[in-house]
Amino acid sequence: MAGTPHTTSLRTYALTRLALALPMVWILLTMVFLLMRVAPGDPISAALGGRVPAEQLQERREAAGYDRPLIVQYFEYLGEIARLDFGETIVDRRPVTKVILQNGAATLELTLVALIVALGVGISVGLISGRYRDTPLDIAGRLFGILIYAAPVFFLGFLAQIVFSQWLGWFPSSGRASPVTSFDLDTPTNLFLIDALIALDFDAFIDVLKHIVLPATTLGLVIGGVFIRLVRVNVLQTLQGDYIEAARARGLSERTVVWHHAFKNALVPVITIIGLQIALLLGGAVLTEQTFNWPGIGSELIRYLNNRDYIAIQGIITFFALLVVAISLVIDLVNAWVDPRVRY
Amino acid sequence: MLGGRFLAPIREARGVPLWVLWAGIVITLVFIVLALFAPMISPYDFDEYRTGTGERFGKQQHPSADHPFGTNVLGTDVLARVIFGARTALEVVILAVFFSLAVGLPLGLVSGYYGGRLDRLLVLIMDSLFAFPYLLLAIVVAFLLSDKIGRGVFTAAVAISVVYIPQYFRVVRNHVISVREESYVEAARALGAKPRTVIGRYVLQNVIQNVPVIATLNAADAILTLAALGFLGYGIQPTDAAEWGYDLQRAISDAGAGIWWTGLFPGMAIVTLVTGLTLLGEGLNDVLNPVLRRRPIQAVILPERQSRLPADQVGV
Numbered sequence: 001m002a003g004t005p006h007t008t009s010l011r012t013y014a015l016t017r018l019a020l021a022l023p024m025v026w027i028l029l030t031m032v033f034l035l036m037r038v039a040p041g042d043p044i045s046a047a048l049g050g051r052v053p054a055e056q057l058q059e060r061r062e063a064a065g066y067d068r069p070l071i072v073q074y075f076e077y078l079g080e081i082a083r084l085d086f087g088e089t090i091v092d093r094r095p096v097t098k099v100i101l102q103n104g105a106a107t108l109e110l111t112l113v114a115l116i117v118a119l120g121v122g123i124s125v126g127l128i129s130g131r132y133r134d135t136p137l138d139i140a141g142r143l144f145g146i147l148i149y150a151a152p153v154f155f156l157g158f159l160a161q162i163v164f165s166q167w168l169g170w171f172p173s174s175g176r177a178s179p180v181t182s183f184d185l186d187t188p189t190n191l192f193l194i195d196a197l198i199a200l201d202f203d204a205f206i207d208v209l210k211h212i213v214l215p216a217t218t219l220g221l222v223i224g225g226v227f228i229r230l231v232r233v234n235v236l237q238t239l240q241g242d243y244i245e246a247a248r249a250r251g252l253s254e255r256t257v258v259w260h261h262a263f264k265n266a267l268v269p270v271i272t273i274i275g276l277q278i279a280l281l282l283g284g285a286v287l288t289e290q291t292f293n294w295p296g297i298g299s300e301l302i303r304y305l306n307n308r309d310y311i312a313i314q315g316i317i318t319f320f321a322l323l324v325v326a327i328s329l330v331i332d333l334v335n336a337w338v339d340p341r342v343r344y
Numbered sequence: 345m346l347g348g349r350f351l352a353p354i355r356e357a358r359g360v361p362l363w364v365l366w367a368g369i370v371i372t373l374v375f376i377v378l379a380l381f382a383p384m385i386s387p388y389d390f391d392e393y394r395t396g397t398g399e400r401f402g403k404q405q406h407p408s409a410d411h412p413f414g415t416n417v418l419g420t421d422v423l424a425r426v427i428f429g430a431r432t433a434l435e436v437v438i439l440a441v442f443f444s445l446a447v448g449l450p451l452g453l454v455s456g457y458y459g460g461r462l463d464r465l466l467v468l469i470m471d472s473l474f475a476f477p478y479l480l481l482a483i484v485v486a487f488l489l490s491d492k493i494g495r496g497v498f499t500a501a502v503a504i505s506v507v508y509i510p511q512y513f514r515v516v517r518n519h520v521i522s523v524r525e526e527s528y529v530e531a532a533r534a535l536g537a538k539p540r541t542v543i544g545r546y547v548l549q550n551v552i553q554n555v556p557v558i559a560t561l562n563a564a565d566a567i568l569t570l571a572a573l574g575f576l577g578y579g580i581q582p583t584d585a586a587e588w589g590y591d592l593q594r595a596i597s598d599a600g601a602g603i604w605w606t607g608l609f610p611g612m613a614i615v616t617l618v619t620g621l622t623l624l625g626e627g628l629n630d631v632l633n634p635v636l637r638r639r640p641i642q643a644v645i646l647p648e649r650q651s652r653l654p655a656d657q658v659g660v
Binding site for chain 1 (some may be wrong): 468469471472473475476477478479480483484485487488491564568571572575576577578589592593595596599600602604607608611614615616618619622623626
C-alpha cells in the first residue's frame with residue numbers, strides 16, 4: 001500500500017513536466033523558424049542564387065512552396081517536425097534525418113567516450129580537491145580545473161596533435177578510422193567501436209580506438225573541468241552537513257565518514273550536472289569535430305553553414321533543440337525518481 | 345566613506361581568496377595594457393608581412409630574434425597578432441557584456457518585480473534560449489548577421505550577447521523576487537513611492553551587487569565564445585583585426601607539419617586571459633559573497649586595567 005501514492009506522484013510529476021516541456025518546444029521551433037526563414041528570405045535563393053538560371057530558381061522555389069504566405073509555411077514546418085521530417089538539404093539533396101542518423105552517430109560515439117573521460121577526471125579531482133580543502137592538493141586541483149576551463153577545446157586539440165601525433169606518433173590526428181578500416185568495416189550502427197566488436201574485427205577495433213583517443217580526451221577534459229568545480233563544491237557542502245558530524249560523533253573512522261557518507265551524497269547532483277552540460281557537450285563537439293576532422297553532425301552543420309544551405313541548417317538546429325528538451329526531460333525524471341523532494 | 349564600505353570585504357580578505365583576487369587583477373591589467381597600447385608595444389602591425397625595406401618576413405618561420413614568436417602561414421608576425429588580439433578580445437567582450445546587461449538587467453527587473461503573465465512568458469523564452477547549446481546559438485546569429493551587415497566587432501558582440509542575456513535575466517529576476525518582499529521595499533511602497541522609484545532606488549541597488557561577479561565570469565566565457573566563433577570562421581574578418589580563434593584555425597593545419605608556434609602563442613593568450621578573468625571573478629565572489637566569506641578571527645584586545653596592584657599585595 002505504501003508504494004501506491006509514491007508511484008502516482010511520480011506519474012503526476014512526469015505528466016506535469018511533459019506538459020511544461022511542450023511550450024518550450026514550441027517556442028524553440030518558432031524561434032528557429034523566425035531565424036532561419038523570415039530573416040534571410042527564401043532558402044533556395046539564398047543557397048543557389050546566382051548559380052542557377054532565374055527560371056530554374058523560380059521553379060524550385062515553387063516546387064518547395066516558398067512562394068506561399070509565411071504563416072502557411074510556418075504551420076507546414078510544425079507539421080513536418082511533428083512527423084519527424086526535417087526536410088532535405090539543398091546543396092546535396094540528402095534528407096536531414098539521414099544526416100542526423102549517419103553523422104549523428106559519429107558525434108554520439110565521440111561524446112559518449114568524452115563523457116566517460118570527463119566523469120573520471122571530474123569526479124576524482126573534484127573529490128580530492130574538496131576533501132583536502134585549501135591544501136596544496138586543493139589549490140592544484142582548482143588551478144587544473146580553471147586552466148582546463150580556460151583552454152578552448154581546439155587549443156587543447158592543437159597541443160594534443162602536436163605532442164601525441166607529431167612528436168610521439170602515438171595516435172592519428174584526424175578522422176574516425178584509417179582508410180583500410182573504413183573500407184573493410186561493415187557499419188550497421190555507425191558507432192564504429194560497436195561495429196568493430198560486432199564484426200569481431202580486433203584490428204579494426206584498435207584502429208578505431210586509436211582514432212577516438214585524442215578527440216574524446218580533449219573534449220572530455222574540457223567538460224571535466226566543469227565537473228571538478230561542481231563536485232568540489234558539493235563535497236565541501238556535504239562535509240559540513242549535520243549527519244557528517246553525527247557520523248563522526250558515533251566514532252566512525254574518517255575513511256568511512258568520507259567515503260560512505262560524504263562522497264556518496266556529493267555525487268548525487270552529478271546526474272543533474274550531466275544534464276546541464278549537454279549544451280556544453282554539443283557546442284564542444286562541434287569544435288572538436290572541426291579540430292580533428294571528425295565527420296560528425298557538427299562538422300556537417302559547419303559545412304552547410306558555409307554553403308548557406310538554410311534547410312539543412314534549420315533541420316539540424318531543430319534537431320538539436322528537440323534533443324536538448326528531451327534530455328532535460330529525462331534528467332528531471334531521473335532526478336525525481338532518485339530524490340522525491342524534487343517533485344512538484 | 346562609501347568606498348570604504350565597498351572595499352571593506354577586500355581588506356578583510358585573507359589567504360587564498362586574496363591571492364586569487366590579486367592574481368586575477370594583475371593578469372587582467374596586463375591584457376588591458378596590451379590592448380590599449382598595442383601599436384606601441386607590438387614590433388609590427390597585425391597584418392604587416394614585410395619589413396620597411398620591402399623584404400618579406402617569410403611564411404611559417406621559426407621563432408627568431410626578429411620574430412620572437414615566429415611567423416604564420418600568411419607571413420605575418422605571430423607576436424604582433426597575439427598583442428593586437430588582446431585589443432579585439434577586449435573590444436568585443438566589453439561590447440558584449442554591455443549589450444547583455446543593457447537587455448538582461450531591465451528585463452529581469454521588470455519581470456521579477458511585476459510578475460504575472462509577462463514574467464511567465466519572458467521566463468519561458470529565456471529558459472528556452474538558455475537550454476539551447478550556446479555556441480550553436482552564437483554561430484547561427486553570427487551567420488545570419490554576417491549575411492546582413494558583414495563580419496566585425498559589432499556582429500561578434502551581438503552574437504555573444506544573445507548567449508548571455510538569459511543568464512543576466514535569470515540572476516536578476518530571481519534576486520528581484522527575493523528582494524521584492526523585503527520590508528524596506530514594502531515600506532517604500534507603503535510610503536507611496538512610484539514603482540520606478542522602488543525599482544530604481546531600492547531593488548536595483550540591491551541587485552546590482554551581483555553584477556560585477558557575473559559580468560567578470562561572463563567576460564571570461566565570452567572570450568572563449570569569441571575564439572570559438574573565430575575558429576569556425578564566423579568571427580571577425582581576418583583583414584580587419586587580429587583574432588586568436590581565427591589564428592588557431594589556421595594553425596590546425598600547421599600541426600600536421602609539426603609547426604607549433606603559430607598555435608601555441610594565440611592559445612596561451614586565450615588561456616591566460618580567461619584564467620585571469622576567472623580568478624578575478626572567483627576572487628570577487630569569495631570576497632564579496634557573505635556565505636562563502638571566511639573572515640579572519642579578530643584578536644580581542646582587552647582594555648588595560650588602570651592600576652595593577654603588585655602581585656604580593658593581592659588579597660591584602
